[in-house]
Structures are given as C-alpha cells and as structure tokens.
Amino acid sequence: MEENNEKKSKVIVEVIEFGPLKITGNFLIKDLQRNKEESPGEVRLCRCGKSANKPYCDESCKK
Amino acid sequence: MEKNESQYSGGRRYKNKDITVYWKPSACIHASYCYRELLEVFDPSKRPWVDMEGSSTERIIEVVNLCPTEALAWKWIDETKNESVGSDQLNHIKFRRPELMNTEENDSNNEPVSVKIMPDGPIVLKGSFTISYNGNKKEVRDSMVSICRCGVSDHMPFCDGQHRKAGFIG
Incomplete structure (x- = not known):
C-alpha cells in the first residue's frame, strides 16, 4: 500500500529525444507569461520552440 | 546520495x-x-x-x-x-x-513539484522528482533543474541561457 501511495505522488520527468518534456505525477505548473496555474497530472511541454500552442507540444517537432 | x-x-x-x-x-x-x-x-x-x-x-x-x-x-x-x-x-x-x-x-517527496514556464525562457522544475534524458535516469531531491524551451541550447536538454541571444519568444 505504501508503495502505491509513493507511485501516485512520485513525479517523473521524461525528456523525450527529439520530442517534448513529459511530466507525470503530483506537480503544479505555473505559466508566468500567460498567468495560468494548474495541476493536470500529466503534461507534454514543447522543447523545440516551434509549437503554436506553447508551452505545450503540438508535435511541430515531428514535422 | x-x-x-x-x-x-x-x-x-x-x-x-x-x-x-x-x-x-x-x-x-x-x-x-x-x-x-x-x-x-x-x-x-x-x-x-x-x-x-x-x-x-x-x-x-x-x-x-x-x-x-x-x-x-x-x-x-x-x-x-x-x-x-x-x-x-x-x-x-x-x-x-x-x-x-x-x-x-x-516531506518534499509529497509536496507537488513546481514547474514554472519562464516568459521567453526555460522550464524551471523545483522539488524532488525522477528525470530521464539521453539514456540517463537521475533522482533529483529538493533541487532545481532548468530545461531548454527554445531549442538552441548547447547543453540539451538543459537551458544554457542562449534563448536571449536567439531572441526566443514564447
């Protein structure tokens, strides 16, 4: 049971090669530019600078 | 550690x-x-x-x-x-x-990790988490990591400050 709890709150940050930054777990994301704050549980953030939906990935990196 | x-x-x-x-x-x-x-x-x-x-x-x-x-x-x-x-x-x-x-x-392990999107700058992660990149897997504890968002860093996936020179907006 303890292990399950740990898994739930554990934050995993995955730098996807030639792709976005994937974050899962208990985190709070603050977008200072757009003045937004949320805890979505999972997010994919743009790392290439080309997304039209920043800070999120819109798969422009694949093109 | x-x-x-x-x-x-x-x-x-x-x-x-x-x-x-x-x-x-x-x-x-x-x-x-x-x-x-x-x-x-x-x-x-x-x-x-x-x-x-x-x-x-x-x-x-x-x-x-x-x-x-x-x-x-x-x-x-x-x-x-x-x-x-x-x-x-x-x-x-x-x-x-x-x-x-x-x-x-x-306990820092239970506190939500803070993810800040810096205006025209990097993603700043703060707290305790596991990060994987280029085949490495690291445990970060009560610390900060800055990830490049502009795509021009020489130290990928980390920010090296070049977004300024590159004129990154986002």
Missing part, C-alpha cells in the same frame, strides 16, 4: 522499513553514545554515517534514546504507532522534536 538518506530543512533523515531516524548536526555535543554503542549503524567515519540496515529496529531505537540532545530522534513510519508511544521512549520526536510530528505531510 544513498537511497536511505534524505535531506530536509532541519537536518537529515534515515529510514529502514520501520522507523525514520532524524539527525540534526547543529544539536550534537559529541557525547558519542551512538557510535560507542552501535558502530554498525552510527559510524562517523562513513558517508552517510548512518546505516539503517546495520542493526535491528529495536536496537537502533534503544541507542537513539541514549542521545542526550535532540541531535538524534526517531519515529515509526506507521503513523498510528506514533500516537501511543510512551514517555519512556526519550528520543521519540514527540518528546524531542515535536515540530517534526506532522512533517511527513511537509
């Missing part, structure tokens, strides 16, 4: 399956009970100096209770057991460091 050692604002913590031992270096007067009684666990010549697998939980509690200061304190990991601990357990945190009684909630 060893997996059974972690840092928090008031010092260090060491865990086995039953208990957490708290170590507050600033409170130590070097009375030396701990390592004279139980060198298998408390060995100042080693790093980390506390090895929670070096003896039984019962023996560790016994020796932590000998510490004349609040440098060493302990508590059960099973919170329900902490309530009923008697005053004969001198160095249980309830008596030695009551401010730690509810710290598991404040």
Whole structure:
C-alpha cells in the first residue's frame, strides 16, 4: 500500500529525444507569461520552440 | 546520495522499513553514545554515517534514546504507532522534536513539484522528482533543474541561457 501511495505522488520527468518534456505525477505548473496555474497530472511541454500552442507540444517537432 | 538518506530543512533523515531516524548536526555535543554503542549503524567515519540496515529496529531505537540532545530522534513510519508511544521512549520526536510530528505531510517527496514556464525562457522544475534524458535516469531531491524551451541550447536538454541571444519568444 505504501508503495502505491509513493507511485501516485512520485513525479517523473521524461525528456523525450527529439520530442517534448513529459511530466507525470503530483506537480503544479505555473505559466508566468500567460498567468495560468494548474495541476493536470500529466503534461507534454514543447522543447523545440516551434509549437503554436506553447508551452505545450503540438508535435511541430515531428514535422 | 544513498537511497536511505534524505535531506530536509532541519537536518537529515534515515529510514529502514520501520522507523525514520532524524539527525540534526547543529544539536550534537559529541557525547558519542551512538557510535560507542552501535558502530554498525552510527559510524562517523562513513558517508552517510548512518546505516539503517546495520542493526535491528529495536536496537537502533534503544541507542537513539541514549542521545542526550535532540541531535538524534526517531519515529515509526506507521503513523498510528506514533500516537501511543510512551514517555519512556526519550528520543521519540514527540518528546524531542515535536515540530517534526506532522512533517511527513511537509516531506518534499509529497509536496507537488513546481514547474514554472519562464516568459521567453526555460522550464524551471523545483522539488524532488525522477528525470530521464539521453539514456540517463537521475533522482533529483529538493533541487532545481532548468530545461531548454527554445531549442538552441548547447547543453540539451538543459537551458544554457542562449534563448536571449536567439531572441526566443514564447
């Protein structure tokens, strides 16, 4: 049971090669530019600078 | 860092399956009970100096209770057991460091990680998390990592400040 709890709150940050930054777990994301704050549980953030939906990935990196 | 050692604002913590031992270096007067009684666990010549697998939980509690200061304190990991601990357990945190009684909630491992999107700059991650990149996997504890968002860093995936020169907007 303890292990399950740990898994739930554990934050995993995955730098996807030639792709976005994937974050899962208990985190709070603050977008200072757009003045937004949320805890979505999972997010994919743009790392290439080309997304039209920043800070999120819109798969422009694949093109 | 060893997996059974972690840092928090008031010092260090060491865990086995039953208990957490708290170590507050600033409170130590070097009375030396701990390592004279139980060198298998408390060995100042080693790093980390506390090895929670070096003896039984019962023996560790016994020796932590000998510490004349609040440098060493302990508590059960099973919170329900902490309530009923008697005053004969001198160095249980309830008596030695009551401010730690509810710290598991404040434990950095349970606090949400902060992810900040900096205007025209990087993603700044702060807290304790696991990060994987370029085939590496690292445990970050109570620390900050800055990830490039503009795509021009020379130290990918980390920010090296080049977004400014590159005129990154986003």
